[in-house]
Amino acid sequence: MAQPQAARREIGAQAIDELRSAARGGVLCPGDEGYDAARSVFNSMIDRRPAAIVRCAGVADVRRALDFGVTHDLPVSIRCGGHGVPGFAVCEGGVMIDLSSMAGIRVDPQGRTARAEGGANWGQFDDETQAFGLATTGGLVRSTGIAGLTLAGGHGFLMRKFGLACDNLLSADVVTADGRFLKASASENPDLFWALRGGGGNFGIVTSFEYRLHPVGPILGGLLVYPFQEAHGVLKFYDGYSTQAPDELGVIAVLGTLPDGTKAVILPACYAGALDEGERVLRPLRSCAAPLADQIQPMPYTAVQSIIEQSNPRGFRNYWKTLYLRELSDEAIGILTEGYSRVPAPHSHVVVYTLGGAPARVPDDETAVASRDARHALIVIGMWQDPAEDEKQIRWVRELFEAMQPFSAGGFYPNYDADPSAERLAAAFGSEKYERLRAIKRKYDPGNIFRLNQNIRPAEG
Ligand SMILES: Cc1cc2nc3c(=O)[nH]c(=O)nc-3n(C[C@H](O)[C@H](O)[C@H](O)COP(=O)(O)OP(=O)(O)OC[C@H]3O[C@@H](n4cnc5c(N)ncnc54)[C@H](O)[C@@H]3O)c2cc1C
Structure with a gap:
């Protein structure tokens, strides 16, 4: 068994030299300066060591890197921003095709x-x-x-x-x-x-x-912060308000912890329409309880796109679970607030991402996206630093996720889940969409070369 692996390594070493001289953007291998930085992604739990990281400078490099991986029968991973929580952008012992320098x-x-x-x-x-x-x-x-x-x-x-x-x-x-x-x-x-x-x-x-x-812009937006003690009433109000608000309003509800350690309900909002109309639309949300802070103000769109940056720092260990919510009933809110009151890490948070509006009006068969009619996406986000706490932190996420199952609408958004099973992914698409995806996968990638992802296996036969 050891022989073919040794042979593969040898061929790889020789071919890597050729790849190094051919790739315009450069190739990083174990031991090279910059290798560890290039293989690190948002989720610091991901610690994989590709045989080669191709820093692609253009389409030619992408094709070269892919050809290298296929020729040598190596796993192939694709990296853009490196934010995927399961860390599929990095592979163990294969070729990481890193497009992050291609940002024109x-x-x-x-x-x-x-x-x-x-x-x-x-x-x-x-x-x-x-x-x-x-x-x-x-x-x-x-x-x-x-x-x-x-x-x-x-x-x-x-x-x-x-x-x-x-x-x-x-x-x-x-x-x-x-x-x-x-x-x-x-x-x-x-x-x-x-x-x-x-x-x-x-x-x-x-x-x-x-x-x-x-x-787009300027927009009316910013953070609205309410005391955690008011969480039940605020979330109850939020459910009806956010789903009936005009399409111009994008808003999410977060159970989180402020920098001083205080738990709170945080509502990042963006009204992308006439500012005076935005003032009118946002007034009920700004007065549904006595806020700890109300930072809603006119600002450039790029500013509202940065308001949750600090609460999502790089380099933390991450474990996320998600489902689409059928309802945010009293019982569901009770479970969420009780669950968050026991959160074991200050950066961990719970997000209710409200959908509706234009996505729900796109005909279901126009794209592969599933569950366009979902009301909210619930994301339970574990973020911590000490590897010794992995088990405890992951347990908290999983327990809260499991407790919310009775309120699930059935599907989920694959990008918010750390480890969706193949069965859960197939069920989320529904059999018709999933089979259509499998047939297209068979046409464009029959050998499942692109399998380091929320994988759709090629149809058989
Ligand atoms: C802090 C944070 C905030 C987020 N906020 C949002 C949000 O507001 N809205 C939202 O919808 N999602 C959000 N997400 C989830 C996000 O959609 C996923 O993490 C997504 O995978 C990130 O894309 P990426 O290119 O950074 O990921 P990467 O880790 O680089 O790539 C993930 C996967 O995408 C595929 N991929 C990447 N590049 C290419 C390419 N060029 N061609 C083909 N396939 C490719 C590959 O399968 C790869 O494994 C957030 C995630 C984080 C960590």
């Missing part, structure tokens, strides 16, 4: 579109598009990659007005498992385009995304 963004202000390379993050994207007063739905933390987020759907403050990130995708350039370079859009390879919008990183490496943009 070109805005067409007249056509209101932007083309962004497949390694850009939302901070870079927002900075470029806001220079023209434009934006599209994107994640709430600047360092989150556009690729991982868009390919699974993509939630953000603007989604109730403009749809999910993937609903704003016009086309994508894709390197497929066999090394071809395809365009996917409504008119070219439409089956691939359908699957890319919700099916995750299963179908190829996206080297650039073309998005539709919208005029």
Whole structure:
């Protein structure tokens, strides 16, 4: 058994030298300066050591890296922003295809579109598009990659007005498992385009995304903070208020811990419409209890996109579980608040991410995204630093997640889960969508080269 592995290592070492001289963006191997930084991702529990990290400078490097992995039968992982909590962006002993240097963004202000390379993050994207007063739905933390987020759907403050990130995708350039370079859009390879919008990183490496943009900003937004003692009443009010609010309002509810150690209900909000109308719309939320802090004010869109940055620091150990909520009933709120009162780490938090609006109006069969009619996504987020506490911290997340099962709408957003099982993933898509995804996977990646992800296995036969 030891022989083939030794042989593979030998071939790898020789070929890696060739790869080093061919790859424009550089190759990092164990022992190289910068290797450890390049293999680290948002979740510090992920400690995998790729045989080679290809820092891609362009499509040619992406194809070279993929060819190297396939030729040598090595695991292949794809990295954009490195925010995926399960850490699929990094592989053990294989080729990590790192697109994070490919972050070029070109805005067409007249056509209101932007083309962004497949390694850009939302901070870079927002900075470029806001220079023209434009934006599209994107994640709430600047360092989150556009690729991982868009390919699974993509939630953000603007989604109730403009749809999910993937609903704003016009086309994508894709390197497929066999090394071809395809365009996917409504008119070219439409089956691939359908699957890319919700099916995750299963179908190829996206080297650039073309998005539709919208005029955005200044917005009315910021943080609203209520005492934890008021959590029950605030969340009860929030449930009805947030789901009936106009599409211009993006709001989430967080049970969290303030820097001074006080537990609180924190409501990050963004009203992307006329400021005076926003004042009227937000008034009931700002007066549903006596706030500890009300920082809602007019600000640039890029500022509201940074307001939860500090509560999501890099380098922490992370374990997340998620489900779509059918309801936020008294009983559900009671379980959440009681669960959070026992939270074992101050950075751990519980998020209720409210959906509805434009995503719910997109016909279900238009994209691979499932559960468009969901009311809220619940995310139980464990964040801590000491590896000795892993078991305790993960137990807290799992217990609260399990206790909330009776209120589940049945599905979940794959990007918020640390370890979704294949069965749970299949059930979340529903059999019709899942089989359609499997058939497209078979067409574009029959050997399941792209399997380090929320994996959709190719259809058999
Ligand atoms: C702090 C934090 C905040 C978040 N906020 C939001 C939010 O507001 N809204 C939301 O919807 N989600 C949010 N998420 C979840 C986020 O959508 C996922 O973590 C997503 O995977 C991040 O994308 P990434 O490119 O950074 O991930 P990476 O870890 O780089 O990649 C994850 C996976 O995406 C695929 N992938 C990456 N790049 C490519 C590519 N170029 N081509 C093909 N496949 C690729 C691969 O399968 C890869 O394993 C958040 C996560 C974190 C940690």
